[in-house]
Amino acid sequence: MFSQLGDKLQDIFKELRGHGTISEANIDAALRQVRLALLEADVDFQVAKKFIARVKEKALGENVLRSITPGQQIVKIFHDELAALLGGDAAPLHLEDQGRILIVGLNGSGKTTSSAKLARLLKKQGHAAALIPCDLQRPAAIEQLVTLGKQIDVPVYAPDPSEKNVQRAAATALSDAQQPEVPKIYIFDTAGGQEIDEALIQELKQLKEFLEPQETLLVVDAATGQQAVSVATHFNNALSITGIILTKLDGDARGGAALSMREVTRQPIKFAGTGEKLDQFELFVPERLAGRILGMGDVVSLVEKAAEAVDEEEAARLERKLRTASFDFNDFLAQFRMMRRMGPLENIVGMLPGMSNVQGLSVNEKQLKRTEAIVLSMTNEERTRPDILNARRRQRIARGSGCTVTEVNDLLRRFDQMRKMMKSAGKMKKMMAQMARMRT
Numbered sequence: 001m002f003s004q005l006g007d008k009l010q011d012i013f014k015e016l017r018g019h020g021t022i023s024e025a026n027i028d029a030a031l032r033q034v035r036l037a038l039l040e041a042d043v044d045f046q047v048a049k050k051f052i053a054r055v056k057e058k059a060l061g062e063n064v065l066r067s068i069t070p071g072q073q074i075v076k077i078f079h080d081e082l083a084a085l086l087g088g089d090a091a092p093l094h095l096e097d098q099g100r101i102l103i104v105g106l107n108g109s110g111k112t113t114s115s116a117k118l119a120r121l122l123k124k125q126g127h128a129a130a131l132i133p134c135d136l137q138r139p140a141a142i143e144q145l146v147t148l149g150k151q152i153d154v155p156v157y158a159p160d161p162s163e164k165n166v167q168r169a170a171a172t173a174l175s176d177a178q179q180p181e182v183p184k185i186y187i188f189d190t191a192g193g194q195e196i197d198e199a200l201i202q203e204l205k206q207l208k209e210f211l212e213p214q215e216t217l218l219v220v221d222a223a224t225g226q227q228a229v230s231v232a233t234h235f236n237n238a239l240s241i242t243g244i245i246l247t248k249l250d251g252d253a254r255g256g257a258a259l260s261m262r263e264v265t266r267q268p269i270k271f272a273g274t275g276e277k278l279d280q281f282e283l284f285v286p287e288r289l290a291g292r293i294l295g296m297g298d299v300v301s302l303v304e305k306a307a308e309a310v311d312e313e314e315a316a317r318l319e320r321k322l323r324t325a326s327f328d329f330n331d332f333l334a335q336f337r338m339m340r341r342m343g344p345l346e347n348i349v350g351m352l353p354g355m356s357n358v359q360g361l362s363v364n365e366k367q368l369k370r371t372e373a374i375v376l377s378m379t380n381e382e383r384t385r386p387d388i389l390n391a392r393r394r395q396r397i398a399r400g401s402g403c404t405v406t407e408v409n410d411l412l413r414r415f416d417q418m419r420k421m422m423k424s425a426g427k428m429k430k431m432m433a434q435m436a437r438m439r440t
Contacts (some may be wrong), residue, residue, distance in 0.1 A: 006293045008037040013075050013294070027059050027074065034078075042256030044229045047085075047263045055081050079290050085259060086286035091243060091268035095214050099185045102211060103245075104204055104235060105219035107192035110247035112141050114219050114273060115189040116148035117281035118245075121271075123154060128184045131156045132173040134166050134207065135191040145189055152278060166191075166203055167210045188213070196231065201238045208239055217270065219245045220257060228257035229264050236265045243270035246284065262286075327419060329383035333375050336368075373401035374411055386412065 016022070016030045031052050038048040058077045093101070101118070105111045112135075119129040131149050133156065135141040142158050149156035157177045159169035170188060177184060188211065193200045208216060218241045220228050235241055244261050249272045261269055269284045375383065377400035382389055389397070389412060398405045 005037055005041040008040075009034065009078075009294060012037070013078070016074060022074070024060060027056065030074075031056055031059075038256070038259070041259070042226055044226065044256070044260040044264065047260045050263070051081065051085055075294065079294055082259075082290040082293065083287040085263060086289055087262045087268040087284070088286055090283050090285045091270050092283065093215055093270065094242075095185055099215070100211050100213040101185065101187045101215045101217060102204075102208055102213040103187060103189050103217055103219060104239060104241070105192055106196070106231060107138075107194055109192065109219045109221045109224075110245075110273060111135075111192060111219045112144050112189050113148065113276075113278075114245050114247060114271075114281070115187050116145065116152060116154070117273065117278050118217075118271065119149070119154045119187055120152040120278050121281055122185055123152065129154050130177045130184045130186050132170060132177070132186055132188045133158055134170055134188050136164060136166055136169060137191045137193075141189065141191075148278070166207050170207060170211060196234050201234075204239060215243060216241045217243050217245050218265075218267075219247060220261065221248055222246045222257050223248050224257060226256070229260050232261055232265050236267060241265065241267050243268050245269075245271045245273065247273035249274050329375050329378060329386060329415070330380070332415065333372070333383070336372060336375075370401065370403050370407060371411060374398075374403055374408055377401040386415065 012030055012033045016026065034055075035048055035052050038051070039045065043051075055074075055078055058081070059074045093099070095101070103111050103115050103118075112133075115131060119131050122129040131145055131154055133142040133145045136159065139161070146156045146158055155177070157173035159173060163169045163172070174186065177186065188207070190204060190207065191200065216239055218232060218235050218239075220232060222228070224231070232241075232244065244265065244267060246257070246261070246269055261267075269286075272282055272284045274280045274282060374397060377397045378389075382393060382397075394405055394408045394412075398408045401408070
């Protein structure tokens with residue numbers, strides 16, 4: 001989402017770091033460009049103004065201007081202030097054994113999906129979660145939540161179709177949910193509407209007063225730009241929200257809403273939706289996002305994703321096969337799927353320090369899918385023994401995968417090169433080991 005803003009900021013700071021010494025004039029010029037970049041990214045004007053003022057005050061300090069690396073010092077100041085703007089430290093939920101979470105927001109912001117994603121995350125953390133649909137205006141929203149609940153194996157206590165009173169529906173659902181006396185965290189998905197109206201706000205106020213939730217989370221579509229700021233302000237003034245869930249952080253919009261939310265509401269962004277899949281939902285860590293925007297990467301998140309996606313035994317098996325050059329297309333497919341479980345590869349590449357602004361670097365997801373289709377079109381024998389892939393077999397694989405013979409040949413050529421490299425690396429390692437034994 002922040003690719004355009006990130007590219008501009010990195011260019012500005014690259015130029016600033018190029019100066020051996022830095023003057024107040026250099027800093028002013030750079031911060032003017034930064035302010036423009038923030039405004040173009042849909043950051044609220046007042047938020048951008050205050051942010052630049054804070055950065056400037058610290059950047060003009062004597063310790064910075066007289067530093068051996070003033071450009072680097074200013075980038076660090078900017079990074080720290082950006083992390084502070086986004087909320088500073090991560091803000092987890094504050095819940096009791098039988099906690100209640102009220103999910104609010106406009107229609108289309110992703111409330112229902114976010115409710116299910118949050119339930120899945122809580123379940124993964126060892127909590128017994130339950131979903132309670134309270135959007136009586138849209139039967140489709142209730143059906144959607146029931147479907148999502150089945151997918152993540154979390155109970156959904158849907159109201160009677162004839163029920164029109166939200167409080168009564170919530171009370172009945174709670175009564176049903178508490179029958180097996182297992183402490184649960186209850187997530188209430190509420191009605192939204194296309195825009196804020198007084199009737200909606202009053203309904204939510206009454207529901208909140210009845211439920212007394214520990215958390216009231218506002219779901220905001222990060223792609224809605226400046227409008228998101230007024231929506232957040234209105235909901236916060238009316239309901240005293242305790243946190244924000246930002247959705248669609250994987251989109252290509254300018255993303256200024258994410259940089260404005262914390263400042264205008266004084267409430268933390270607690271979670272972020274990073275894709276459409278139910279597992280693409282994570283605790284929001286301001287410092288990590290600040291690092292991504294400035295091209296510093298996010299190695300911690302990358303390691304966490306790898307730890308979740310990679311099976312240790314499978315990884316060890318693949319490593320042994322790589323080392324002995326006995327790697328075949330079955331192994332290739334297993335490794336490919338292991339990487340795919342970590343999420344879109346473009347996002348993974350963006351977490352590597354310095355890779356977010358490499359010119360011409362992109363990951364063609366369609367090409368990756370074609371590669372997988374080619375391998376899946378092979379028989380098990382062909383995957384195990386790629387040398388038997390003659391012209392006739394390659395034509396059949398091309399037809400089965402919807403690709404051209406040229407694409408099949410290209411994959412086989414790259415695979416062969418990879419195996420030769422592994423074989424050479426294995427020989428080199430063996431030779432080094434022999435030399436080491438000779439010295440002892």
